[in-house]
Amino acid sequence: MPTLVRAPGRGGQDQETLMEERMAQLEDDRARDRTVGQPDVPGAAPAGPTADTQTHADTHAEARDRITHGLLYNESDAGFLQGGRRAGLLHEYNQTAPAEAERRAVLLGRILGSIGKRSFIAPVFQAAYGSNVHIGDDFYGNFNLSLIDDVEIRIGNGVMIAPNTTITTTGHPVHPELRVDYNRFSEPVAIGDKVWIGSNVVVLPGVTIGYGSVIGAGSVVTHDIPPMVVAFGAPCRIVRPITDADLTQRQ
Template identity: 75%
Template structure:
């Protein structure tokens, strides 16, 4: 299921597995392949972009760009407003927290959050007994 509206640069470079759920405002910048596995869930307003631009301004004069494929393995969950950048692979069962910017590969069965996105913990059998994915214990401030 892919809820509208969604946006794609080409569309033909996006390959989606079975039992996929993509919520509203999903954006695919698919200048090269985006491969999404089975059982993947993507929350609202996520961007998957395979293309970026050089850092040095002299290299951007002619709108030069680079493109690298994105791979999202099976059973991944990506939270609202996350951005996945070129060349990233997100491993089996990983959870990407809302608002994260994924700049590098994320290992399987981990929870990763932040800007830039970093692994904060592994997903374990303890997670079978809870509905949420707590990152850490609540802090108290004096």
């Protein structure tokens, strides 16, 4: 079960370490996939790393470092991470019949990096990778949820997200000369326990939304939102705190 921990500021060491470990694991998985089914040669000594292999490893390490620190990288730099994409499983998920709840639950467990108990996402659901998403217990994601998880998205327990919401970890530079080869940057997103996000909300890279807060419909969340507030707008701004007086609403 993933525990939502706020990194110590954007690009904080805890979050960087987590991202580095995840990216290293994806690279290891791809390496294993390439060797499956290759015959063993009796008496042959294990092949050592070639110069070409070492060059690729160095390139991947440099790319991981750039991605982890929120620096610009391009499509070629991220190529070694493609093994983490779950496009085929996402397609299968979105083709399930309404009555196939058990099948969707199994598929969701294969698509996401981790998911808790009693959590649900309504089709149609889209993700850039899927494997970089970690969701806690009792999550409800309504239809047309889009998660651009080029790096990690962590969602806590008891979170609700209304239709047509996008959470993205990736953006592009403002100056057009820097957008060559789809140059981008990525920063992780964290959604705290018991957050409610309204319809048609966009959450941008590097944002953390604190425990219990409500994000109003149509908001564009560009900066961190603290716990237990109502916030909305484009850009999203804090409107008021959530207090015990709200416990009497609609009773």
